[in-house]
Structure formats: C-alpha cells, structure tokens
Amino acid sequence: LMVIHLRRFRKYAATALIALSLCIACNSQTPTDEAKDVNTLVVGNSPWPGFIAQFVAEEKGYYEEEGINIDEKFIQVATDVNTALVSDQVDIAWTAIPDMVVMAGDDPSLRLIAVSDYSDGADGIIAKGVAAPADLVGKTIAWEELPLQALLIEAYLEGSDLSLEDLDLRVLPAAEAATAFAAGQVDVAVTFEPWLTIAVKEGDGEIVFSSVDTNLIAGGLVGKSDTIETRQEDLDAYFRALEKGFAFYESNPEEAIEIVANKLNLAPDELPPILETVRLFKPSEHQSVVFNEGDSLNIMDSIDFAAEVGKEMGVVDDSVDPSTLYDASFTEAIAE
Numbered sequence: 001l002m003v004i005h006l007r008r009f010r011k012y013a014a015t016a017l018i019a020l021s022l023c024i025a026c027n028s029q030t031p032t033d034e035a036k037d038v039n040t041l042v043v044g045n046s047p048w049p050g051f052i053a054q055f056v057a058e059e060k061g062y063y064e065e066e067g068i069n070i071d072e073k074f075i076q077v078a079t080d081v082n083t084a085l086v087s088d089q090v091d092i093a094w095t096a097i098p099d100m101v102v103m104a105g106d107d108p109s110l111r112l113i114a115v116s117d118y119s120d121g122a123d124g125i126i127a128k129g130v131a132a133p134a135d136l137v138g139k140t141i142a143w144e145e146l147p148l149q150a151l152l153i154e155a156y157l158e159g160s161d162l163s164l165e166d167l168d169l170r171v172l173p174a175a176e177a178a179t180a181f182a183a184g185q186v187d188v189a190v191t192f193e194p195w196l197t198i199a200v201k202e203g204d205g206e207i208v209f210s211s212v213d214t215n216l217i218a219g220g221l222v223g224k225s226d227t228i229e230t231r232q233e234d235l236d237a238y239f240r241a242l243e244k245g246f247a248f249y250e251s252n253p254e255e256a257i258e259i260v261a262n263k264l265n266l267a268p269d270e271l272p273p274i275l276e277t278v279r280l281f282k283p284s285e286h287q288s289v290v291f292n293e294g295d296s297l298n299i300m301d302s303i304d305f306a307a308e309v310g311k312e313m314g315v316v317d318d319s320v321d322p323s324t325l326y327d328a329s330f331t332e333a334i335a336e
Contacts, residue, residue, distance in 0.1 A: 044093035050117030057245030068237040092223035105317030119217035122277035124210030139187035142177035156209035246282035286331035
C-alpha cells in the first residue's frame with residue numbers, strides 16, 4: 001500500500017466515508033425494529049458483486065446444510081447497512097472497511113472478521129489527453145468528494161509537486177461524473193464500475209489510474225466484539241457455508257453468476273466484466289493474503305492507512321486504535 005499524504009485534504013473532505021456502494025436500486029430499505037431471534041444470525045448486506053459467496057450460499061441452501069439459521073437483510077443503500085449494524089438491528093454486516101474505522105470512534109467494539117474483496121480496477125480516474133499528473137492542471141475534474149476518491153487522485157499525484165488544492169474539482173455523484181465526462185462536460189472523472197467502463201467507451205477516454213493491485217478499497221464482514229464472542233459456533237458455521245458458496249462459484253461459474261445477477265437486478269452478461277475488476281477472497285485463503293503481515297496487500301495495512309487518513313481529515317476519532325479492529329480467528333479456523 002503506497003503512502004499517500006492527505007494533510008491538505010481536510011477542506012475538501014466529505015463528512016461520510018462511503019466505499020464499495022453499488023446502489024442498483026433507488027429505494028432505501030432498512031430492517032424493522034422487531035426483536036431478533038436469538039437462534040438466528042441476522043446478516044446485513046447491500047447490492048455488491050463482491051458478496052458473491054453469501055448470495056450463492058443462500059440460494060443453494062448451504063446455511064441449512066451447516067445447521068445455521070440466517071436472516072439476511074438485503075439493504076439497497078450501503079450506509080443504511082452501517083446504521084443497522086451500529087443500532088443492533090443486525091448481528092454482523094458486510095460493509096466498507098474505512099466505514100468501519102469511522103464507526104469505531106463511536107463503538108470501539110467493532111471488529112473486521114473477513115474480507116469479501118479488494119477493488120482491483122473497479123475504481124479509477126478517466127481522462128483524455130492526460131499522460132502525467134501535471135496534465136491535470138487546468139482541467140475540470142468531476143468527483144464525488146469521497147475520501148476514497150481522494151486517495152485515488154493523491155495516489156496518481158504521488159511523486160509530483162501537485163496536491164488536490166492545485167486541481168479544479170467539481171462535485172458530482174459517481175454516476176453523474178461519468179455521464180459528464182462522456183458528454184464532454186468535464187475533462188476528467190473519478191468514478192467506479194459499472195460507470196467507469198461505460199464512460200471510457202462513450203467518452204473516448206482512457207483510465208489513467210485505478211485501484212488495480214492495491215488494497216486501497218476493501219469490503220468485509222464486521223461485527224461487535226460481544227456478538228463475536230457469544231456467536232462463535234454460528235459464525236464458524238456461517239464461514240463454512242461461505243466457503244461452499246465460493247467453491248460453487250469456482251466450479252459452476254455460469255450458474256453462480258446467474259444467481260448473483262438476479263440478486264443484483266443485472267443481466268447475467270453484465271456481471272462478469274464487473275467481477276473482473278474486484279479481487280475476491282474466500283475464507284480459507286485469508287491467512288495467505290488478507291491477514292498475512294508479510295503480504296504487501298494485507299488488510300492490517302489498509303486499516304492503519306484508513307485510520308491515519310481519517311484522523312487527518314477529522315472523520316476518525318483520535319482514540320481509534322487500528323490494531324484492535326480485526327479478528328482473524330474465524331478464517332484461521334476454516335483454513336485448518
């Protein structure tokens with residue numbers, strides 16, 4: 001993970017840290033306040049292809065095979081998943097890692113227990129006539145004013161004498177930024193899939209920088225420490241089911257893609273190109289990459305960096321200790 005300095009970013013920072021949110025539908029759906037069944041593990045998630053293992057596990061009945069009752073709360077807006085987690089409407093939730101770091105200021109008991117995927121090209125900067133960072137000067141740049149988009153820009157600027165303050169930044173949601181680029185209304189856009197690929201094609205541009213081969217943008221499974229301690233057997237069963245879901249995807253990709261595409265309200269042929277831009281992780285390979293301190297793409301470095309940047313931006317509490325925000329025990333168990 002490259003070191004990216006954002007000390008001059010505070011004036012541009014958004015107050016929310018939202019990553020990995022592919023809002024395929026427009027209506028927000030949040031769980032009700034009804035009491036949870038203590039014999040059921042309530043799991044919150046949102047429409048993102050990186051959650052493929054759990055979608056397949058649900059459809060193929062692997063939770064039942066492992067003897068666990070799962071109540072999936074499929075919530076269309078990613079930030080509503082976070083709200084459900086902190087308000088105890090769900091037991092565990094699939095969310096963005098930087099979101100977890102921000103939320104840890106209010107609830108230091110939050111723990112990452114697994115990673116679904118890293119963005120591996122799903123997020124990027126598109127432009128025309130840009131061969132080096134200096135070429136951005138004087139060009140109009142559309143972005144969503146998200147800290148993780150700032151990371152992409154700063155990563156591209158690394159090694160130059162430029163900062164965000166030197167750029168002409170125009171705030172637009174990711175989809176609108178891509179549309180504006182395709183229409184020639186801006187010179188550069190920071191966006192993510194599926195709009196990234198569409199805008200490159202329609203705007204006759206190119207991707208000048210992306211999240212390929214980085215751990216800048218990650219999604220994962222988060223729960224509170226008391227839930228993790230009291231629901232160990234359920235979580236072990238949950239991870240066994242996820243492992244089965246991933247194995248099915250590997251051995252039956254066409255059927256798995258059809259399952260997930262249906263879940264995300266996509267045509268089956270729309271999903272494979274998106275999956276090519278994320279690096280998926282099955283539970284059993286976490287020890288070789290995700291929780292392996294010797295691997296350059298380990299999640300601990302990503303958490304550290306998210307905390308560092310968040311504190312500089314004023315959206316992460318100074319009390320947050322990144323070293324306490326993960327628990328590798330469940331993926332260690334499934335790897336044995």
